[in-house]
Amino acid sequence: MPDAGLPVRFGWFLVPEAADPRGLVADVRQAERAGFDLIGIQDHPYQRRYLDTFSLLAALATATERVGLFPDVASLPLRHPAMLAKAASSIDLLSGGRFELGLGAGSLWDAIAAMGGPRRSPGEALEAVEEAIGLLRLLWSDARSARFEGRHYRVVGLKPGPPPAHPIGIWVGGYGPRMQTLIGRLADGWVPSSSYLPPERLPAAQARIDAAAAAAGRDPAAIRRLYNISGRIGPGGGGFLDGPPGQWVEQLLPLVVETGMDTFVVWPSESPASQLQVFAAEVAPALREAVAAHRGRA
Secondary structure, eight states: OOOOOOOOEEEEEEOOBTTOHHHHHHHHHHHHHHTOOEEEEOOOTTOTTBOOHHHHHHHHHHHOSSOEEEETTEEGGGSOHHHHHHHHHHHHHHHTSOBOEEEEOOOOHHHHHHTTOOOOOHHHHHHHHHHHHHHHHHHTSOOSSEEEEOSSOEEEEEOOOSOOSSOOOEEEEOOSHHHHHHHHHHOSEEOOBTTTSOGGGHHHHHHHHHHHHHHTTOOGGGSEEEEEEEEEESSSOOSTTEEOHHHHHHHHHHHHHTTOOOEEEEEESSOHHHHHHHIIIIIHHHHHHHHHHHHHHO
């Protein structure tokens, strides 16, 4: 995907450690004050050391004023779409329209099965995501009654509501060609992670999403492209996102202006509090300036 000219946005990836709940709220308030646009929270309900992601998101909705919130990404096999729709609408209302829904097909199937969830094949997981997207949008609509018959999900006579405060985007995390094609056809955004999909593999995936969007009569530029990135800001290093702020800007710039990513969600590999401040003060503004300068020359 070529550069769509969208403003570059930055998110902070929050690990929902249960040991210090008040500290998590303080961290998010700090990220909001530092100017981050989004807070993304991983969703692993089977992890005993983690808070429930949606409960935490609801708490953050009333503890913040500006920053956007999303699960990065929700574990669909453990969260029925009807309940996801209700939770998403509720958090969106609590936050005044600042919630988006990151959605994942599932992974760590042993852990999901141990919690009572289904163990799905790749094909079944793909089908379930497609069904979930359709059901979620139905349950956010103004329909008086909802009926949905699918292979994985079924609702009959359900009354949708409450409606969300704004049209909630569905941002899907996915890596395989079939999932990327589905994203192009149906999703509002794509959320890969650099640890699973390194930068050199982004262009081919973007091309699949764009082609699928165009074939479905959609504008590819309407699909948000978020990238979960992990790294360390500091001296030395030399690998991807392991070095001083200038190196981060140099490595992230082509991902915006050549590859078409528009949002970076940062998960620091060390010292989160200090890394947050350095990223906000030295990386984010410099990258925005570099993008603006490149676009001005284009």
